[in-house]
Amino acid sequence: MSIKTVNLTFKYSEGTQFETKALDNINMEIKKGEFVGIIGHTGSGKSTLIQHFNGLIKPDEGDIIIEGKNLRDKSTKLKLIRQIVGLVFQYPEHQLFEETVYNDVAYGPINLELKEKEVEERVKYALELVGFDYKEVKDKSPFDLSGGQKRRVAIAGVLAMKPQYLILDEPTAGLDPAGRNEILSQIEKLHKKSKITVILVSHSMEDIARLVNHIYVLNKGKLYMEGTTKEIYSQSEELKKIGLGVPQIVDIMKELKKKGFEVNTDIFNIQDAKNEIIRVFGSNLNV
């Protein structure tokens, strides 16, 4: 089972002089259980693409098939699709509206017309999943929380729908390094613990490198590259052509190799890089 797009094309302001192709013939398939990254510049079509995944936008051409259901079919219930595919927008804390954290997180499950008991269970489940103490936070006003906490509440609001796929659009935008780490490690845990498929949208290579195992690169509405993290980062020249670049650590390893040190260049995160450098330099390195 998967999220699949077939020749997906979408145009903004069709038929006027402002017409632009936001998505151009996109073919991709995200399988269940994967942790994928979608990367591209502002305006590359990332946000437009993910809004197709839960039927918020309808494609001009092509199809989207989610868990075997074509979104074009009249019989496909969009509400069901939105339950299967949870979408967390950029700055999700801007969508909070209820008086208490509990009510806000419960908004999704209530829309799904679940029983009161089930709603409560799900709110608890979701808030704990994003690292809150349920009892402590449930009666607080979401507007009294800090930026990072608000964001986690908003993410919990989507998780409470128990989606099988979770899409996060720039989940770390505007957060300080601590908030950033907090969110990213929560997401990582989430993927490991609940086996949920996560689609991470970002323009930060560093964030993506740390977490995902498959990357889609979008450029000007086209699927520019696709492959495992390793495959993508080995083509740093191609990435630089569209102004994206690779994580700094990849560059460092490549430079070391150029200087004649026998390091492994398939390394994308700082922890591995540290181990590799210690392995190669061994005791010569006085740290």
Place this chain on the structure above:
Amino acid sequence: MFNNITIGQHYPIESFIHNLDPRLKITITFLFIISLFIIDNFLAYALVILFIGTIIILSKVPFLMVLKGLKPIFIIIIITFLINVFMTSGEVMYQIGPLDITREGLRQAGFMGLRLILLIIGTSMLTLTTSPILLTDGIESLLNPYKKIGLPAHELAMMMTIALRFIPTLMEETEKIMKAQKARGADFESGNIFKRAKSLVPLLVPLFVSAFRRADELAMAMEARCYRGGENRTRMRELGYTRKDIYAGVFTFIYMGLIIASRVIW
């Protein structure tokens, strides 16, 4: 869903009409509205259409763009038309059940319908050809004489500029929040009127919160740059009349003369 609102939407090109002084354009628009209420026969509409037609052609704004402005009030036009058709007494032409269609009714309906349509087209020509900034500059300048009796002209104009500036921003925001709530299973389209009104709460609360946040930020930014309105404030663009404005003024003068003549003579 918000793509069809033309009122307040500027169509930025260069043309004779675009380059006219905003004060003059506002005055002409007022005169045009008055002229619509002076005329009392269909023949005079030919004059009005000729006048507004000339403006549309000179402005180089695509006609479809102009018609788009009618979309939001389409229903009002239809209702006005129908009420006039059925509620005017006179010589009966057709009968549909208990409703009579009279000759006078049809005439009245056509008259009112045309008046509404031309009213909207006329005013949207002003906003299509004048950037919001110039428009408020013009309004401020026209209101200046009333400062003496305590009218805060500059402040009013500033408030209007800011309000206009934030319309597209807030619309974008609305669309975004709407999508975010839809992603959480919200349903804005079905159910009875009470259910629908209730479904707007998750949309309006975040919208208000963000509007206040933006207002706060803007006020702070203006304060930080020592903004102080009113007295002795100079501006980047000074308004000034040119030869073009004289032509346009004379043209409007002749038009108004003909309109009044049409009322008096026919």
